[in-house]
Amino acid sequence: NRNETWDSACEVHRQRCLCNTADPGCRHEELRHVHIDYYGTCREMPECSENDLADFPRRMRDWLFNVMRDLALRNELPDAYLALEHEAESNMTKRWTNAAIWKWCELDGHPHDNTVSRHELFPIRAPLFALEHCIAPFLESCDPNRDHRISLQEWGKCLELEEDDLTARCAEIAKDEEANASDLHDAFV
Incomplete structure (x- = not known):
């Protein structure tokens, strides 16, 4: 930018x-x-040191899990993602992986094409930009082939997660959301 x-x-x-x-x-x-990095007045961002960038995947994994858990506690996590959150709470080995899958599926919105574009990253980038000076270089590193799209495998690698643990569950989650929306519509018709 x-x-x-x-x-x-x-x-x-x-x-x-x-x-x-x-x-x-x-x-x-x-x-x-x-694309828009953030709203508000221009800020002078400190450089992201090598050490800060090396530690960023851990901080991001923790942040993703904490946000997912907080949304679940406030009943603001869509039903389709609650199973991921419950599994993460009961199985520590799923904690970071499920949080990564949740956020990636949530970001892969329009169009739902099994990749996350730079524009779809805005909801995660903008609120963190002023707080986390390493968010921009971190997200850049998630797109090693520079095609302006991040696959689930690239997202997992970026977050230092085992590729075997990542499964593209977004399609089944989207179906669950559609079914829930349809059930809700039927209840009000």
């Missing part, structure tokens, strides 16, 4: 659209991939 302040999120998306369609209104070719 260009460390640039924009007047609105709408203007960022407009400029990206203009550049993606080769419109003469495109200010610079690299704006095809521009």
